[in-house]
Amino acid sequence: MRLYSYHRSTTSYRVRSALNLKGLAYELEAVDLTEGAQHTADYKALNPGAGVPTLVLDDGTVLTQSLAILEYLDAVAPEPLLLPQDPIQRAKVQAAAHTVALDIHPINNLRVVQRLKGTHGFSAEAAQAWMCHWMAEGFAALEAQLGDDGPFSFGQTITLADLCLVAQAYNAHRWGLSLDPYPKVQRVEAACLALPEIQAAHPDAPQNAKDS
Incomplete structure (x- = not known):
């Protein structure tokens, strides 16, 4: 997996934390928000919302929005479970x-x-x-x-x-x-x-x- 992330982005911080807790391997790709890297054509083709994080799965599937990504990670790697079953x-x-x-x-x-x-x-x-x-x-x-x-x-x-x-x-x-x-x-x-x-x-x- 490849995670497009900005180090100070709180939404990216959430996803990095979940990936680490679940022991999932990923590569980091820096997107410098202060330099406007999120607005380049190549990046907006991945994430039309021009934000971070963006998670690209091994099969090329692109996921955006941190809460959606976190729910996906909980479904495919439920240990530890971040959303209780009750x-x-x-x-x-x-x-x-x-x-x-x-x-x-x-x-x-x-x-x-x-x-x-x-x-x-x-x-x-x-x-x-x-x-x-x-x-x-x-x-x-x-x-x-x-x-x-x-x-x-x-x-x-x-x-x-x-x-x-x-x-x-x-x-x-x-x-x-x-x-x-x-x-x-x-x-x-x-x-x-x-x-x-x-x-x-x-x-x-x-x-x-x-x-x-």
């Missing part, structure tokens, strides 16, 4: 994951910041305030959803919710948002970062940061 637990995990992936991330990604600065005249400080405001709102909602019965979001095993959370926490640190008001989020982040598979997926890990 319907209630599955819904809770998905709700927490969606709080990050659908509520926080879409208004906090690079294209939004570039638009705010380039079209609407936001200063760097105003753009940072925008990012932190929406992350703070999202983390407050996420904090209320997380469980108390284990190191991870919902117990003793890592799930899709954790992969979304730890990636968004990285973005919070980058933009200077304190996570002190969210002790459960901090607990989950620490549990995730203790895992070697998550460490290897981290944006600052040498094998991922080489595309900077």
